[in-house]
Amino acid sequence: MSPTEYLDLGDPTFHTDRFAVYRQLRDHDPVARTGPDGARIVLSRYADVERIFKDPLMRVQPAAGRFPDNIGTGAGATFHQLSLPDLDAPTHTRLRKLAVQAFAPRTMATMRSWVEEIIAGNIEALGAADGEVDFVETFAQRVPAEIACRLLHAPASDAGTVLRRMPALNPLLSHGPITPEQLAAGDETAEFYFDYLGRIVDSLRGRLGPEDPVGALMRAEEAGGRLSRDELIVTLVGFFVASYHTTMTAMTNAVHALLRHPGQMRLLAAEPDLAPAAWEEVLRWQSPVHFITRYAGYEFELHGETIAEGTQLLLGIASANRDERRFADPDAFDIRRTGNRHLAFTAGGHYCLGAPLSRLEGEIMLRLLPRRLPAMTLTVPDPPWSDDLVFRWMTALTVAPNGV
Numbered sequence: 001m002s003p004t005e006y007l008d009l010g011d012p013t014f015h016t017d018r019f020a021v022y023r024q025l026r027d028h029d030p031v032a033r034t035g036p037d038g039a040r041i042v043l044s045r046y047a048d049v050e051r052i053f054k055d056p057l058m059r060v061q062p063a064a065g066r067f068p069d070n071i072g073t074g075a076g077a078t079f080h081q082l083s084l085p086d087l088d089a090p091t092h093t094r095l096r097k098l099a100v101q102a103f104a105p106r107t108m109a110t111m112r113s114w115v116e117e118i119i120a121g122n123i124e125a126l127g128a129a130d131g132e133v134d135f136v137e138t139f140a141q142r143v144p145a146e147i148a149c150r151l152l153h154a155p156a157s158d159a160g161t162v163l164r165r166m167p168a169l170n171p172l173l174s175h176g177p178i179t180p181e182q183l184a185a186g187d188e189t190a191e192f193y194f195d196y197l198g199r200i201v202d203s204l205r206g207r208l209g210p211e212d213p214v215g216a217l218m219r220a221e222e223a224g225g226r227l228s229r230d231e232l233i234v235t236l237v238g239f240f241v242a243s244y245h246t247t248m249t250a251m252t253n254a255v256h257a258l259l260r261h262p263g264q265m266r267l268l269a270a271e272p273d274l275a276p277a278a279w280e281e282v283l284r285w286q287s288p289v290h291f292i293t294r295y296a297g298y299e300f301e302l303h304g305e306t307i308a309e310g311t312q313l314l315l316g317i318a319s320a321n322r323d324e325r326r327f328a329d330p331d332a333f334d335i336r337r338t339g340n341r342h343l344a345f346t347a348g349g350h351y352c353l354g355a356p357l358s359r360l361e362g363e364i365m366l367r368l369l370p371r372r373l374p375a376m377t378l379t380v381p382d383p384p385w386s387d388d389l390v391f392r393w394m395t396a397l398t399v400a401p402n403g404v
């Protein structure tokens with residue numbers, strides 16, 4: 001295949017109608033080559049994407065057991081080397097077993113009341129607004145920031161500072177090229193987080209029970225080194241990093257989808273017990289994360305193509321979630337859909353650790369919002385979308401919370 005035939009994921013037409021491109025790929029090019037030399041492979045069918053996620057021999061690290069050479073040796077490198085999404089077995093397995101305790105049923109049970117308080121308070125604030133507001137700014141950014149702060153016992157007033165610094169970590173976590181300036185900024189930011197959360201953790205010593213998410217992790221740390229102090233802090237910062245953008249996007253997508261489908265909004269208002277299923281359908285229909293990367297852990301054949309060991313695989317979550325081979329009428333937004341085993345949280349060993357919290361947030365929001373703000377209207381029907389390949393989100397969503 002010549003380079004001109006390689007899939008161009010930077011092409012502006014791709015961003016204007018991604019779902020049409022995904023359908024083309026599923027039907028005609030399920031093992032699509034991309035990148036200047038065609039070395040990266042895009043998988044778009046549900047069965048293929050799920051298979052790679054579930055295969056324990058597929059890696060998140062480009063080379064087995066080796067961290068990228070360009071992350072230096074400072075605080076940023078420590079951050080990368082202890083972050084769950086960047087680790088393979090056996091370190092990932094050990095850390096994950098400990099980290100998962102933060103969202104165990106006994107901790108989840110204690111979170112419901114304060115998560116509800118934060119969401120209900122922000123719905124009230126939205127309802128008090130006059131005329132038009134940007135839902136992203138007034139609700140979808142605030143709620144996950146407040147929840148993440150409450151989760152980590154950080155003052156809500158620090159949310160702005162903590163979140164503003166986060167993007168500086170991305171170059172260190174993304175396995176791409178890093179400039180010396182980016183490395184310096186990443187190191188400085190990692191040091192900030194070690195210091196900031198270190199102080200919070202120290203102030204909480206002896207005060208939290210095992211039913212608190214941070215308390216559950218601190219017990220593992222205090223129980224004789226099963227979790228080091230650095231591991232504890234990186235895991236906690238990871239909750240912030242992993243939850244903020246995804247949740248903001250999913251909440252915006254939920255309101256957008258329901259306002260574009262008023263029949264579904266009315267159904268949800270009449271039957272609030274559909275809220276959990278509606279959240280799953282939002283995640284399937286407009287998945288906040290479009291692609292996740294893995295590296296082939298061994299050579300294998302797929303649809304007649306040989307994929308070499310070490311090949312970078314771009315796993316198309318948003319495409320898989322619209323695959324007609326897996327979902328009936330996949331482009332329809334249907335909150336009554338059953339058997340909705342979407343891949344928005346992926347599958348296998350790295351499956352989203354915070355999925356129980358996300359589901360709690362989604363359920364509460366979708367139970368309360370249609371009843372409290374039944375007249376909410378979309379005043380700009382076609383909102384602007386980011387053209388980020390991996391994270392696709394609406395940069396603004398203008399609504400009239402009490403109708404026009």
Ligand code: HEM
Nearest residue numbers: 084085239242243246247250288289346350352353354358
């Ligand atoms: C709608 C909201 C969310 C979506 C769509 C989402 C999606 C994802 C995705 C796609 C991954 C990558 C999994 C992989 O590489 O296979 C992930 C990982 C992760 N998520 Fe979420 N997430 C959400 C909310 C949250 C929340 C609320 C938290 C915690 C407070 C969280 C914590 C994590 C962590 C710690 C990981 C790393 C897991 C690992 O590598 O073992 N996420 N999430």
